[in-house]
Amino acid sequence: MSVTSLAAERQFSDLWDFSTTIDLLGYDFVQHALLAMLLLGLIGGLLGPLIVARQMSFAVHGSSELSVTGAAAALLAGFSVNLGGVIGAVLAAAVFGILGNKARERDSVIGVVMAFGLGIGVLFLALYGRIGTGFALLTGQVVSVGLEGLVAIAITTAIVVAVLAVIYRPLLFASTDPRVAQAQGVPVRTLSVVFAIIMGLACAQGVQIIGALLVMSLLITPGAAAARVTANPMRALVLSVIFAEVAAIGGLLMSLAPKLPVSVFVTIISFVIYVVCRIIGSRRVHTTR
Numbered sequence: 001m002s003v004t005s006l007a008a009e010r011q012f013s014d015l016w017d018f019s020t021t022i023d024l025l026g027y028d029f030v031q032h033a034l035l036a037m038l039l040l041g042l043i044g045g046l047l048g049p050l051i052v053a054r055q056m057s058f059a060v061h062g063s064s065e066l067s068v069t070g071a072a073a074a075l076l077a078g079f080s081v082n083l084g085g086v087i088g089a090v091l092a093a094a095v096f097g098i099l100g101n102k103a104r105e106r107d108s109v110i111g112v113v114m115a116f117g118l119g120i121g122v123l124f125l126a127l128y129g130r131i132g133t134g135f136a137l138l139t140g141q142v143v144s145v146g147l148e149g150l151v152a153i154a155i156t157t158a159i160v161v162a163v164l165a166v167i168y169r170p171l172l173f174a175s176t177d178p179r180v181a182q183a184q185g186v187p188v189r190t191l192s193v194v195f196a197i198i199m200g201l202a203c204a205q206g207v208q209i210i211g212a213l214l215v216m217s218l219l220i221t222p223g224a225a226a227a228r229v230t231a232n233p234m235r236a237l238v239l240s241v242i243f244a245e246v247a248a249i250g251g252l253l254m255s256l257a258p259k260l261p262v263s264v265f266v267t268i269i270s271f272v273i274y275v276v277c278r279i280i281g282s283r284r285v286h287t288t289r
Contacts, residue, residue, distance in 0.1 A: 029146070033252055036145045037262070039157045040209055040218060041248030043202045045241030046164060048223020049233065051199065053175040057220050058107055059096045059196065062114040063203040064215040066092035069121030071207070076124045082152050086204040092117060093200025097193040145209060153205045160198050167191055172233055214263040218244050221270035228274070228281035243273050 051060060070088015071081045096110055145153075164171075174181040174188045182188045199219075206215035222243035226236040251266030 030256065032145050032147065032150050033262075034249065036150055036153050036209055037248040037252045038245065039153045040202075040206055041245040042241060043157055043160050043205070044218035044248070045222055045244035046160065046237065047199055047202055047219060048221075048240045048244065049226060049236045050171065050175055050195065050223075051220055052223040052227055053172070054192075054195070056096075056196075056199070057216065058110050059093065060199065060203060060216055060219050062096060062110040062117075063089045063093045063196075063200045064207050065114055066117040066121070067200075067204045067207040069117045069124065070204075072121045072124035072128065075128045082149060082204075082208055085207050086152075086156075086201060088117070089200040089204035089207070090197055091200075093196040093203070094193060097196030149208060153209070156201050156205050160202060163194065163198050167194060171195055210263040210266055211261075214267050217263070217267040217270040218248060221267075221274050222247065225270075225274040225277040228277040243270070243277075247273065 051057060067085040067089035070091070071085040073088070074081045074084020077084075092113060095113055170181070170186050171191050173184075174186050174191050178188050202219060203215055206218060210218065222240045223236070225243050226239035230236050230239065247266050247269040250269050251264075252262050254265040254269075255262040
C-alpha cells in the first residue's frame with residue numbers, strides 16, 4: 001500500500017471515528033437532535049408526495065427562505081427565533097396558497113413574494129449586525145435544537161398529522177384532478193390554503209434544524225423518489241416516510257463524528273435514494289413496454 005493511500009485511510013478513520021459517534025449518543029443534546037430529526041423526517045415523508053403531486057416544490061423553497069425573514073425579524077425585535085420563523089413561513093405559505101391557487105400563476109407569485117421577503121430579511125440581518133447568525137439559519141443547527149425546539153417540532157408534527165388525517169382524502173383528490181374535484185363540490189381553494197399553511201409550519205421547523213437552503217431534501221426528495229417507483233398513493237406515502245427517516249437519522253449519525261453540518265449528509269442520502277428509485281422506475285417502464 002502506498003504512502004498516499006495510507007495517509008488517506010488514516011485521514012478517513014480520523015474523520016469517521018465511529019466510537020466517537022457512539023459516545024456522543026449518550027449526550028442529551030444529541031438525543032434531542034435525534035428526536036427532532038425523527039419528527040422532521042415524519043413530517044417530510046407525509047407531506048412530500050402531496051407537495052410533488054401539487055407541483056409545489058418552489059413553494060417549499062419560498063416558504064423556507066421567508067422563514068429566515070421571520071426569524072431575522074424576531075432576532076431584531078428580541079423574541080423567539082423559532083416563533084418568528086414559523087410566522088414568516090406560515091404567512092408566506094398562506095399568500096402562496098391564496099394568490100397562487102392556479103398552477104400557471106403559482107411560480108410568478110412565489111418568485112415575487114420571495115424576492116421581496118428575502119430583501120427585507122437581508123435588511124433585518126444587517127440591522128441586527130450578526131451575519132453569522134444568518135448563516136446558521138441557512139445551514140441549520142440541529143445539535144443546538146434544545147428542549148424548547150424539540151417541543152416546538154413535536155407540536156408541529158402533531159398539528160400536521162392531525163390536519164392530514166382530516167383532509168387527506170379530499171386533498172389527494174384535489175391534488176390529482178382539481179377540476180373534477182371542484183365540480184364534485186370539494187373546497188379546492190380552502191384545501192389549498194390549509195395545506196400551504198401546514199407546509200409552511202413544516203418548512204419553519206426544517207429551517208431551524210437543517211437550514212433554509214436544504215429543507216427541500218426532506219420535504220420534496222423522498223416524495224419524488226417514492227413517486228418514481230409506485231403510482232399507488234398509500235405505498236408512495238409509506239415509502240416517502242421511510243426514505244425521509246433514513247435520510248434524516250442517517251444524515252445526523254454520519255455528521256456526528258466529523259462534526260460537519262447535518263444538512264450535508266441528509267442531502268447526499270436523499271439524492272442517492274432518489275437516483276436509485278429513478279433507475280428502478282426507468283427499468284420498470286422499459287420492461288413493461
